[in-house]
Amino acid sequence: MMIKNTNDGSKNAPSLRIDINYGTCEDLPSFSTGPKGNDREKHIRIVKAGFQGIQDGNPELCKEFGLQLTAHARINDVGDLDELAPKWNAENYNCATIHLGWGIESDEKVDELVKYVLEISSKFDFPIYIETHRATITQDIFRTVELTKRFPEIRFNGDFSHWYTGQEMVYGGIENKLNFIQPIFDRVRFMHGRIGNPGSIQVDVKNDINLEYVNHFKKMWKRSFIGFLKTAEPGDYICFTVELLKAEIFYARTIPNGSGIEQEEGDRWQQALLYKEIIEECWRNAKQEM
Structure with a gap:
């Protein structure tokens, strides 16, 4: 019961698709250049951003655009996908x-849950990818391997930010950890784009500075692309979905502004556009190594 790759039905070479998680546009700070209007306005801006x-x-x-x-969903027990998958x-x-x-x-319970996901994915011929995430069965790299x-x-x-920060990789x-989780990289078929450092799960980055932790994420993403x-x-593609979430749910860090008021440290929308550039670089490098 292999979970299949996403496939567009074409004969094209395997490809990268860059998406965005809608939460990236949620409650952007006032200084952000990103979309702050209604759903239609947000979808239009997302299209225009590429x-x-x-x-x-x-x-x-x-569909319109x-x-x-x-x-995306949280699944706690056998049966939770029965209505979602056909929908x-x-x-x-x-x-x-x-x-x-x-x-x-x-x-034993973990195995029961995984078997259920595999069965539902096969039954509906629909790819369901288990996320590497804190407070889930994959929160520990040893257990996941x-x-x-x-x-x-x-x-x-x-x-990977959940492991990089949560397990202080x-x-x-770092290299022995990356080698240890190679079986994970070989099985990644979707990615959430977020960079953390050893102390914070989501931090602002600058690609031209090449901070050490940015390079670590580039390595993980490239290894995943090679595994794919x-x-x-032909026709297979892998989604890289930028997911930069708001401070209210303890993802974006906050810093005092000039008036001493706490605000998000950066513009998540501009960061999302930068991630597009970073991941395109990782994809090119992965293809060159094949």
């Missing part, structure tokens, strides 16, 4: 990424 799809976008607006659509299929979502479990389950041994057909949404040496390209078929 993003090809939206995770959790409005299905009708995405030629945007692709991906889904996603009927509304022409390309795939879904899920937070699976809470990370406090026994291995062990999952790939029991379920080699599993496929992931690589949201630089502590003890090794087995990709």
